[in-house]
Amino acid sequence: MFTGRPEHLKAFDYRGFHRYSLTFCTDRRQPLFTNAEVVALVLEQILRSARENEFEAIAYCFMPDHLHLLIEGAAESSDGKEFIARAKQYSGYYYAQRYGSRLWQRYGFEHILRDDEITLVVARYILENPVKAGLARRVEDYPFVGSLVYKLTDILEAVVADG
Numbered sequence: 001m002f003t004g005r006p007e008h009l010k011a012f013d014y015r016g017f018h019r020y021s022l023t024f025c026t027d028r029r030q031p032l033f034t035n036a037e038v039v040a041l042v043l044e045q046i047l048r049s050a051r052e053n054e055f056e057a058i059a060y061c062f063m064p065d066h067l068h069l070l071i072e073g074a075a076e077s078s079d080g081k082e083f084i085a086r087a088k089q090y091s092g093y094y095y096a097q098r099y100g101s102r103l104w105q106r107y108g109f110e111h112i113l114r115d116d117e118i119t120l121v122v123a124r125y126i127l128e129n130p131v132k133a134g135l136a137r138r139v140e141d142y143p144f145v146g147s148l149v150y151k152l153t154d155i156l157e158a159v160v161a162d163g
Helices: 036-052 080-099 119-127 152-162
Strands: 019-025 055-063 066-073 109-112
Touching: 019 080, 019 119, 036 055, 036 066, 036 080, 055 119, 066 080, 066 119, 080 109, 119 152
Parallel strands: none
Antiparallel strands: 019 066, 019 109, 055 066
């Protein structure tokens, strides 16, 4: 039964080369990610956590009131729970320092990708969110999506070529 408090899996070791699809919602679902300065500040802290915890940022998409991330552990010591905690802590702290209010809802949502889930398919799904929501006609037109691993066109074309 869903309790409204998503929890980490008890029987799963969050360390290692795992891939995670994550969603973090803004406090009270406020549309905070419509401003490039806010997005840049938050992204900088997400990437700080990724570096410190040895994760690759495969794809990100800042929707007005939430963030989608696809990350992958780059080392045996990569800790998914630590990445999540630090990413929200760092970005929330610097956001509050600059704007004087809370950034995130307490809980986020995570999906640990199975071996049969193709990374680029999930990345494309994340990147296409603004198009599905009517915020842009094409992924390339939306300013708040990206990847630190692949070019956007490579993600979009790779899936088309394989599909």
